[in-house]
Amino acid sequence: MKNQFQILFYLLLTGWTLFLVNGIVPFYQPDALHGAFTPSQDTVLSWKTWWSGRFQKKMNLYCNDHVGFHPNLVRLNNQIDYSLFSKLHAKSVLIGKNGFLYENGFNRTLEGKDFIGSEAMAKRMRKLKSIQDTLQKQGIPLLVILAPNKTRTYPEFLPDYLPLHPVDSNNYNISLQLLKELNIPFMDVSEWFVKIKSESPYPLFSPYGIHWSRYGVALVADSLTHYLNQNGCYTPELTYTMKYEKDKTKIRASSDFDIGLGLNLMFSIPLDSMPYPEFNYIHQTDCAKSAPLFLADSYYWMFIYEEISRNQFGNQWVFWNYGKEIWTQEVMDKHKPYELINNKLSASELYKYDAFILIISEGNLSKFGYGMLD
Amino acid sequence: MWVYLLVPKSLKNAVILIGSCLFYAWESPQFVFVILTTTWLDYHFVRQMDKVESPFLRKIWLVFSLSLNLGLLFYFKYCNFFVENLSEMLSEGSGTVTPWIKLALPIGISFYTFESITYVVDVYRKIHKPLRNFWLYQVYIMLFPKLIAGPVIRYHEISEQLTNRIETAELRLYGLYRFIIGLSKKVWIANTMAGYAADIYSHSPDKISTLGAWTGALAYTFQIYFDFSGYSDMAIGIGKMMGFRFPENFNNPYSSLSITEFWKRWHITLGAWMRNYLYIPLGGNQVTPPYRIYVNLMVVFLISGFWHGAEWAFVFWGLYHGFFLIVERLFLLKILQNLPKFVGLFYAFLVVVIGLVFFNLEEIPKSIAFLKIMFGEGKPDAYQSTMDFMFLFYFTLAFLFSFWILLPKGKAIQEVVFSEKYGFKEHVFASFLSFIFLILCAAKITGSDFNPFIYFRF
Numbered sequence: 001m002k003n004q005f006q007i008l009f010y011l012l013l014t015g016w017t018l019f020l021v022n023g024i025v026p027f028y029q030p031d032a033l034h035g036a037f038t039p040s041q042d043t044v045l046s047w048k049t050w051w052s053g054r055f056q057k058k059m060n061l062y063c064n065d066h067v068g069f070h071p072n073l074v075r076l077n078n079q080i081d082y083s084l085f086s087k088l089h090a091k092s093v094l095i096g097k098n099g100f101l102y103e104n105g106f107n108r109t110l111e112g113k114d115f116i117g118s119e120a121m122a123k124r125m126r127k128l129k130s131i132q133d134t135l136q137k138q139g140i141p142l143l144v145i146l147a148p149n150k151t152r153t154y155p156e157f158l159p160d161y162l163p164l165h166p167v168d169s170n171n172y173n174i175s176l177q178l179l180k181e182l183n184i185p186f187m188d189v190s191e192w193f194v195k196i197k198s199e200s201p202y203p204l205f206s207p208y209g210i211h212w213s214r215y216g217v218a219l220v221a222d223s224l225t226h227y228l229n230q231n232g233c234y235t236p237e238l239t240y241t242m243k244y245e246k247d248k249t250k251i252r253a254s255s256d257f258d259i260g261l262g263l264n265l266m267f268s269i270p271l272d273s274m275p276y277p278e279f280n281y282i283h284q285t286d287c288a289k290s291a292p293l294f295l296a297d298s299y300y301w302m303f304i305y306e307e308i309s310r311n312q313f314g315n316q317w318v319f320w321n322y323g324k325e326i327w328t329q330e331v332m333d334k335h336k337p338y339e340l341i342n343n344k345l346s347a348s349e350l351y352k353y354d355a356f357i358l359i360i361s362e363g364n365l366s367k368f369g370y371g372m373l374d
Numbered sequence: 375m376w377v378y379l380l381v382p383k384s385l386k387n388a389v390i391l392i393g394s395c396l397f398y399a400w401e402s403p404q405f406v407f408v409i410l411t412t413t414w415l416d417y418h419f420v421r422q423m424d425k426v427e428s429p430f431l432r433k434i435w436l437v438f439s440l441s442l443n444l445g446l447l448f449y450f451k452y453c454n455f456f457v458e459n460l461s462e463m464l465s466e467g468s469g470t471v472t473p474w475i476k477l478a479l480p481i482g483i484s485f486y487t488f489e490s491i492t493y494v495v496d497v498y499r500k501i502h503k504p505l506r507n508f509w510l511y512q513v514y515i516m517l518f519p520k521l522i523a524g525p526v527i528r529y530h531e532i533s534e535q536l537t538n539r540i541e542t543a544e545l546r547l548y549g550l551y552r553f554i555i556g557l558s559k560k561v562w563i564a565n566t567m568a569g570y571a572a573d574i575y576s577h578s579p580d581k582i583s584t585l586g587a588w589t590g591a592l593a594y595t596f597q598i599y600f601d602f603s604g605y606s607d608m609a610i611g612i613g614k615m616m617g618f619r620f621p622e623n624f625n626n627p628y629s630s631l632s633i634t635e636f637w638k639r640w641h642i643t644l645g646a647w648m649r650n651y652l653y654i655p656l657g658g659n660q661v662t663p664p665y666r667i668y669v670n671l672m673v674v675f676l677i678s679g680f681w682h683g684a685e686w687a688f689v690f691w692g693l694y695h696g697f698f699l700i701v702e703r704l705f706l707l708k709i710l711q712n713l714p715k716f717v718g719l720f721y722a723f724l725v726v727v728i729g730l731v732f733f734n735l736e737e738i739p740k741s742i743a744f745l746k747i748m749f750g751e752g753k754p755d756a757y758q759s760t761m762d763f764m765f766l767f768y769f770t771l772a773f774l775f776s777f778w779i780l781l782p783k784g785k786a787i788q789e790v791v792f793s794e795k796y797g798f799k800e801h802v803f804a805s806f807l808s809f810i811f812l813i814l815c816a817a818k819i820t821g822s823d824f825n826p827f828i829y830f831r832f
Contacts, residue, residue, distance in 0.1 A: 004798055005543035008805050012550055013375060015809055019816060051403050070820055076813070077821025085764035089821060161762070 022068025030071040035090060035262040071264075079266040090262045099269065100157035100207045101259040105363045107151055107162065112170035114366045121171065121365075125178040127373040128358075132184055134347050135356060141231035144179060144186040145220065146172070147299040147361035148193040148212055150205045157207075171365035187227070189220055190362060202242060202275040208260030210298075215242065217302040218277040224357070225312065233290035233354050235312040240277035248273075255302055281311045291316030293350065295323060295372060296359035304332060318353070323370025345372045378616060387513050387536070390616065394518035398481075401522070405480035408446070409516065415442055416490050417504075417511045420497050424504045432498060439494040447487045450479055455684035482522040484681055486515050488647050493529040495651055502530050510536050519612040523605045525623040525643040528650070532618065541617035547801055548794050549614025554808045554815070555791075556607025561815045563775070564601035565822070566768040567593045575734060579743040584752035587744060589761060594734050595727045596772035599628065602641070621646075626788075628776040631718030632710055633698040633725055644681075648674050668703070672696045687732045687741060694729050719780070 022028055043062060049055035067073070074089075081087040086095050092104040108114055132142040149172075155164055172190065179186045193204045193216065202215040212220065218240050228235050245251055248271050252261065260269055283289075292313060294300050300319055303309045309317045310329055319327040326339040343349070350356055360368060378389045399406040416439055423435035493514070497504045505511045513536055520527060574582060574590025582590070606623035613620045627640035637645050649658075656670040672693065679692015702710070710718040731748075732741040778784025796804060 002543060005547055005801065008801055009543050009546045009550065012547075012805055012809060013379075016812060017376065050399075053403065056400050056403075064820055067816070067820060073813075073817040073820040077817040080814075080817070081764070081821075085762065085767065087762075087764055 019068040023063070023066050023070070024068075026068070028069070030069060033071045033074060033264050035264065072266075075264050075266045078264050082263065082265055088263055090259065090264070093259055093262070094159065094162065096157040096159050098157060098207065100154065101209075101263075102151055102158065103210050103259070103363070107158075107164060109172065109362050109365065110149070110151060110164060110166045110170060112167040114363075115167075115170050115174075116366045118169075118174050121174045121368065122178055124368045124373055125175070125182055125184065128369065129182045129184055131345065131350070131356075131373070135350060138351060139232050140350065140353065140355060141228065141233065142185060142356045143224075143227055143358070144184060145224070145357065145359040146175070146186060146188045146190050147297070147359055148190045148204065148216065149362040150210070152190055152362070153193045153197055153204055171368070172362050175365055175368065185227075187220075187223060206256035206274060208269060208271075209256045209258050211255055211258070211302055212299065213256060214254070214274070214276050214302070214306060217306060217308070218279070221303065221306075221308045221312075228290060228292070228355055231355070233292070234284075234287045235290055236281040236283040238308070238312065239280045239282070241280075242275045242277055244273045245276045246273045255305055277306075279306070279308065279311065283311075289314040289316060290354035291318070291352075292355040292357055293318050293320065293353040294357050294359060295320045295345075295370060296357070297322055297361055297364045297370075299361055300359050320370075320372070322364075322367075323372040341372075375615065386616070387510065390518070391509060391513050391516060394513075394516040394521060397518040398516065398521060402481045405483075408480055409486065410512075412442060412446060413490070413512055413515050414508065416494065417508050420494055420504045423494075424497060436494060436498045440491065443487045443490045443494070447483055450483055452680075452684045485524050485526055486521065488526050488644075488651075489515060489529070491651060492526075492647065496529055502533060505533075517613075517618070519609040519618075520620060523602070523609070524641075525606055525609065525620050526647050527620055527643065528647070531621055535618050539617035544796075544801075545617065546615045547805065548796075549611045549616075551611070551804050551808050552614060553608050553611030554811045556604040556609075556611055557815045558811050559600045559604030559607065559775075561604075561818045563768055563772050564597050564599075564604055565818070566764065567597035567600065567772060570765050571597050571734070575744075579740065579747050582747055582752060584747060584750060585761075587747040587752055589765075591727050591731055591744075591748060593765075593769070595628075595730050596769070596776065598730060598733070599624075599776065600772060626776070626779040628723055628726070629719065629779050630722045631715060632702055632707055632722050633695060634702050634707060636722050636726060637695070637699070644678070648678055652677060668700045671699055671703075675699065682733070683736065685736045687736045687738050690738055691729050691732045694732070695725075698725055715780075719777075 043049065043055055043058035045055050049058075078089050081089065082095075088095055088101075094102050094104050096102055105114075128142075128144070135142050151158065151164070158164060176186075176188065176191075178184075189212075193212075197204055200215075203213050204216040204219075205211075206213045211217075218238075222238055222240075225235050225238050229237075248268070251257055251271050251274050252268060254274075256274055257271070263269075290313060294303075294317065296319060298321075300321070304319070304327070309319075315329040317329065320341055321327055321338075324341055326341055330336065331338050358369070364370075378386060378393070381389055395406060395410075398409065419435050419439040419442070423432050423439070426432055426435065493511070496502055505514075514527075514529060514532060515521075517532075571590050571593035574586055575594070577586075579587070603624040610620045610622070621643055623641060623643050625639040625642065627636050630636035630639055653670060653674045656673060657666065658670070659667055661667055661670065675692040675696030676689060677692070679688045679690070679695075682688045682691070698706075710721065728745060728748075731744050732738065735741045735744060774784075779788055
């Protein structure tokens with residue numbers, strides 16, 4: 001009996017020790033976690049760092065992030081909280097009815113909690129207007145696309161404990177008013193989606209995605225094509241047919257599941273098949289594709305992932321991601337590192353392009369222009 | 375643990391001591407030398423006390439030792455408090471505040487000071503002989519499982535085990551189970567309740583509703599119990615894995631039917647210390663005139679409150695409990711005994727919950743404002759916390775584990791879990807459960823710190 005107790009105890013202790021051993025010498029590598037996450041870095045032990053407690057603090061964090069089976073443990077905890085309590089551990093994401101996932105920041109924006117004030121917004125809009133005037137003289141069109149807001153489009157799935165209290169004085173309402181007053185061309189996709197959602201044959205947002213659905217992006221791409229072609233540019237006409245994607249792996253790998261993926265669960269959320277557009281481009285070979293500049297937030301990535309950018313603008317499109325990074329077709333194709341933007345917008349820079357399109361979602365309106373308009 | 379298990383018996387205490395020093399130095403590097411020096415001085419003071427025959431000289435050495443221990447406790451824990459209060463009093467006249475650099479508090483000082491006192495006083499009382507090996511004394515004081523948050527162990531309770539403890543594989547298993555029980559209480563219940571309590575208490579009292587205030591107060595009540603008793607369970611468990619038998623520190627305190635009973639079940643080792651080294655020296659129950667017993671009780675509870683923290687709110691908290699103890703001695707206990715059990719249960723729990731508002735907020739005016747909200751001054755549309763399913767689930771668990779001993783089934787389950795009379799099959803089942811709970815706790819600890827910003831990906 002004594003030996004049996006001994007065996008049991010040492011078995012338990014060994015099981016325990018495996019967490020440490022796998023952290024130091026990984027003999028089993030679980031799948032990495034999804035989402036932006038910076039694991040704590042190893043730290044250097046010195047008399048000074050130990051005495052001040054900095055070493056211990058950093059080491060505790062490091063051990064937490066590098067304990068054996070860390071991704072599995074995180075997924076297990078996330079799964080328990082998600083399945084039992086509908087709680088998420090991804091920052092700024094909240095779960096609504098029917099498992100609908102929202103990005104938390106958009107509620108703040110509707111309720112005016114990030115409102116920068118009418119004067120601050122007007123100042124930025126006036127700068128944009130002067131840019132538009134300058135470009136117009138050169139025949140270069142400018143368009144502002146107000147990207148849709150999932151919370152505004154589908155408020156009915158918000159959790160009951162989070163009633164929305166939209167206010168008039170928020171960045172969206174003021175921007176809209178100023179765009180109209182200053183006569184800056186804009187496409188209010190936010191309002192458009194609210195209007196069409198009840199008659200839309202396909203969802204405009206996926207339940208587990210942050211951005212517009214692939215159907216939603218097809219609608220916007222179609223409208224953008226018309227706008228550019230009516231304003232002196234050339235982009236191939238675009239048509240699409242909708243087909244239901246049944247392969248769940250493909251859906252999970254797509255942007256329609258971008259929040260869902262970041263939840264880092266043990267078991268994938270059950271998915272319905274999603275309607276995806278199949279694009280067809282009618283290109284007139286005697287016309288050169290236009291070269292637009294997109295100053296945009298993450299909503300533009302869908303144009304790139306769906307190959308709309310490549311097919312409509314060839315290798316000539318440029319995407320200034322949040323006004324900080326320069327992405328091009330070449331960077332995408334050759335997996336080259338993107339360049340960083342060092343300068344503000346200048347006329348000479350803008351004259352290189354055939355069109356200037358600013359895409360901004362409601363949550364980013366407080367950063368209208370992404371600091372580039374000065 | 376592996377090192378401890380693998381070294382020969384003669385080196386086990388050395389492993390414990392080195393481990394304890396590293397453990398303390400990890401959390402409190404500046405103060406590891408303070409604790410090492412004071413234990414060295416204490417050890418020699420007590421040796422000198424034992425050598426002399428004259429009662430007067432014995433008393434002198436006792437005073438030396440007590441002055442050293444209490445002096446350090448006073449300096450580190452209470453100097454800030456007294457200087458701040460004195461400065462405030464003086465500044466009322468002159469308008470100038472005395473400059474003072476706040477002192478950092480060495481962790482665990484309240485616990486190891488009290489343990490040092492038990493050693494010194496018990497040698498003085500000739501309850502036991504002083505140790506002849508300084509390192510053994512160091513092991514007693516610095517024994518890492520109980521160093522930071524108790525239980526407060528009297529020297530004679532552990533003296534035998536320091537040199538001659540019985541270590542069996544079965545005892546280690548019981549220790550491991552106990553450790554996992556404590557870890558689960560801390561990680562699953564205390565930490566979850568802590569989140570809800572902190573959420574409510576972070577709001578100004580005028581911004582929360584009555585329901586919110588009760589939610590916060592109850593969440594904190596369960597948090598502190600499961601946190602503290604969980605820690606004690608872990609200490610007892612690790613102790614057992616190394617062959618030590620530490621005294622129990624909690625015995626279902628919230629199922630008490632009076633405050634008198636509560637203090638027999640809550641932080642038992644501190645209560646025992648107060649009784650043996652303060653209440654009895656003050657005369658205990660054998661005092662004349664009889665009203666002095668109440669004065670003694672108030673003194674004990676005042677010091678107990680002050681021991682918990684150098685704030686007026688802790689002093690008030692101690693006196694508050696002392697007041698109820700006296701009222702119970704005077705008449706209330708007799709009345710409660712003649713009433714249905716649930717009345718006493720409700721009364722004792724309510725007194726504890728209210729007391730813990732002072733304990734948590736650490737400021738008397740703030741606590742009174744919070745209590746006013748609890749008792750009806752809250753606006754119904756004010757903040758009342760997200761009482762979601764997670765809260766209700768863990769709240770129910772906390773409630774169940776706090777009061778289950780009142781039910782025959784609950785009592786039976788508890789007796790089985792803590793019985794230490796397992797057969798092999800029970801051990802296999804308990805080991806399996808322990809491993810599952812260990813993984814769940816590890817997941818909770820690791821997962822709670824993982825909050826990635828999804829949006830940064832784009």
